[in-house]
Amino acid sequence: MKLVIGVVRPEKANDVLEALYRAEVRGVSMSRVQGHGGELERVETYRGTTVKVGLSEKVRFEIAVSDDFVDQTIDALCEGGRTGEVGDGKVFVVPLERVVRIRTGETDVSAVTPVDK
């Protein structure tokens, strides 16, 4: 089991969700974060106060998957999130020690396998 973390542009979040859906990856958390990954700072001016905004809005996906689904998940994040310009984001994959589904108490692989309705 792995936890796949993807940080992408907010305007690409819908494309990522679409790609994940097509890859049959269900079970996603997403949150709005601020980050900086080497892209150009943008300049904003408010009543003569000029600022460089170094942190950009990003969306962070957290997806816990069984080992068979790791590659599809990474591909979906990359396909959905890519524009080709600096600032498209990163994907981090970390090992998962334990997973528990709260409703049933199922653990590990069966906990990260989505329920068929």
Added chain:
Amino acid sequence: MSVPLAAAGIDPADTAWMLVATALVLMMTPALGLFYGGLVRSKNTLNTFMMCAGAMGVATVCWAAIGYSLAFDDGNGFVGGLHHAFLSGVGFAAHPGTQIPGLLFFAFQATFCIVTVALVSGAVVERMRFAPFLLFAALWSILVYAVLAHWAFGGGWLQANGTLDFAGGVPVEMGSGFSALAAALVVGARKDYGRQALLPHNAVYVLVGAGLLWFGWFGFNGGSGFGVGDASVLAFVNTLLTPACTLVVWMLLDLIRGRHVTAIGAATAMVVGCVAITPAGGYISPGWAMALGALAALPSYFLIVWRTRTRVDETLDVLAAHGTAGLFGIVFLGLVASEAWNGVGDGLLHGDAKQLLWQLIAAVATPAYAFGVTYVLLIVLGKLMPLRASEREEAIGMDIVQHGEEAYATGEGAILVTPEDGQKLPVPVAAR
């Protein structure tokens, strides 16, 4: 240059009310900015509001320079002359047919021009570049608004033949609505339209904006009698009655079709009702005004439902809210206008079929002119400069791309740039 001084024939009460009414109508444009700003996504809030704010500058300047003259100077039936260009001859003397100073009449009409230009922006928000929009706003206020205002208010061919239009069903409502359709077709749909859900980001703004629009509309309709006479009182009260009926019917339609009464629907209904009574305000009885409100809800409601299923991204439904409701009001007035209430003319139900005929002619000619000229104008502008932002910019959002600001800036990660840093200050885009 000699200024025409106040002569006999100025009525202080009329003047006092019209000063207030002018300010009320001016407030409708920022109110529209709130209404529109709430209906778009958060990354486009400022840009959408700025299209309204920009209109307050651009349209006023054009109106003072030439628009007012083209609308209200004697000319031919199609367009006025240039004798009042740059406010020449506009002073304290009473405007013909009223007991208020010509200067005040000019300002009142200017606020109409502003809000109409702002209305059209609803068709192109979230993708049109700001500079081309300002240029479009300037040219549109002259080529479309001023001409239509001449037709309906300035002694042009519609007014001369007896078309009744109390407060701007022709230039304001049909003028903006059908121009909006043309603008949406030329500029094209947003890149994600029909592919992703593009939802309003703040329904509270939408409700506050609609409420302030309704409030301002008392000046818009109530001021279009140019005084404190019966026509103004009738129009003022009808501006309460008609939107209330539209609102009730709209809420019922929402309830029946979707099992929920929606806030955005209610806000839309207020605007639709105000639009419907605009041409008819001082001409129809309060009872018929209520009937008008109830009936006018139907075509606008179903046009909005239908439009969102088409490929036409007329984003904020200016055609349904303004074009359609304005057209409905102008025709309805031809049916039920009553000389007993307005002292001007009867509609078909009171025995004057010719009145209905001229209302129908206005309801055909105005949309045709507004649509045609706006279409050609934007095609020509599109040859000279790109009208819309790139897909990449559209994805980032027009606030940052077009204005270098955010509506909801957090300040996190913002580093102050001071000249002492010895850093090169950012150069404005225009100077590059």
